[in-house]
Amino acid sequence: MKSQTISNIAPRGRLQSISEEERQIRIDLAACHRLADLNGFSEIVWNHITARVPGHSNHFLINLFGLRFDEVTASNLVTLNESAEIVVPPRASDGSILDTENSNFTGFVIHSAIYDHREDVNCVMHSHSRAGLAVCALKEGFVPVCQTAFQFYNRVSYHEYEGLSLDLDERERLAENLGDNPVMFLRNHGLMTVGSSVAQAYLRMHYLEISCQAQLDAFSTGREIHLPSPEVRARAAEQYQQSAPPGTYEWPALLRKLDEIDTSYRF
Numbered sequence: 001m002k003s004q005t006i007s008n009i010a011p012r013g014r015l016q017s018i019s020e021e022e023r024q025i026r027i028d029l030a031a032c033h034r035l036a037d038l039n040g041f042s043e044i045v046w047n048h049i050t051a052r053v054p055g056h057s058n059h060f061l062i063n064l065f066g067l068r069f070d071e072v073t074a075s076n077l078v079t080l081n082e083s084a085e086i087v088v089p090p091r092a093s094d095g096s097i098l099d100t101e102n103s104n105f106t107g108f109v110i111h112s113a114i115y116d117h118r119e120d121v122n123c124v125m126h127s128h129s130r131a132g133l134a135v136c137a138l139k140e141g142f143v144p145v146c147q148t149a150f151q152f153y154n155r156v157s158y159h160e161y162e163g164l165s166l167d168l169d170e171r172e173r174l175a176e177n178l179g180d181n182p183v184m185f186l187r188n189h190g191l192m193t194v195g196s197s198v199a200q201a202y203l204r205m206h207y208l209e210i211s212c213q214a215q216l217d218a219f220s221t222g223r224e225i226h227l228p229s230p231e232v233r234a235r236a237a238e239q240y241q242q243s244a245p246p247g248t249y250e251w252p253a254l255l256r257k258l259d260e261i262d263t264s265y266r267f
């Protein structure tokens with residue numbers, strides 16, 4: 001396949017000093033930003049998607065503040081430690097170290113909260129996607145109305161709005177509210193998804209946003225909503241749970257799409 005071919009011949013260049021495992025995660029995380037941008041999950045320079053650094057459980061990769069999602073590459077990601085210190089700086093295409101004077105501290109607060117409490121999570125994605133924002137503002141919250149949405153039935157968390165996430169003590173409440181669930185609605189703010197891989201977190205965001213769109217579309221008709229019984233919805237959720245994890249089949253297909261557009265995210 002095309003993506004495998006490109007991956008195999010890609011020069012390691014700026015990423016020579018890191019492990020092959022970390023290089024792959026950096027490529028996936030950069031791809032995730034590009035896909036998020038293509039699919040309306042970006043907001044100019046705001047928002048953040050992160051991934052845990054393999055072998056360093058307290059370190060995670062985050063997008064450099066000031067870059068658009070379509071400018072993110074495997075090399076210009078920033079590695080933060082548990083104290084929000086930069087342990088690996090971002091690098092430009094010529095190998096030079098990029099300026100990190102400005103940062104988005106809310107990214108550290110929201111994401112470090114989850115890595116500290118969920119050992120199974122290796123990627124956290126946060127977005128201000130349009131349908132997700134609307135559902136975050138509904139008092140009744142998320143109502144799964146279609147098959148895609150049933151994968152989240154009884155698997156959704158909520159976090160009350162506290163203002164901009166600039167206080168470290170909000171991390172306890174973020175982690176506690178997420179619990180063991182894969183997705184969380186940050187009330188009046190946006191969506192969060194987590195996964196054991198970048199692919200999982202991205203596909204959960206993709207399917208959650210579609211589910212929110214379906215809910216809003218159905219509600220906007222003003223007509224009565226038909227729903228299967230709670231037992232059937234729970235059964236569908238369980239069937240999803242027992243299927244291949246999200247991203248298993250979709251992620252290679254999405255990378256092929258990206259590679260047809262622009263392979264610069266890989267370097």
Ligand SMILES: [Zn+2]
Nearest residue numbers: 047126189190
């Ligand atoms: Zn946000």
